[in-house]
Amino acid sequence: MAGFGQLLRNWVIYTLIFLVFGGIGAGVTNLLFEWIVGSSFDPVLYAVIFGGTGWIACRQMERRVS
16 A cells, blocks of 8 residues: 555646646647637636546556556
8 A cells, every 4th residue: 555655746746747738738729729710718618628638648647657
């Protein structure tokens, strides 16, 4: 069983991965949408894309680690 320090470290790493790659995924998608359509996303759509890309990045990281 992993110790508390290792669990905390993993949580911090996964949270940072979620935030960074979720932000990159949603930001790039929003920029492309604004460039093509001329208007920005609804905040709810931005949040869904942010969460989806962040979750995918975390799952990929889990697979690489294990």
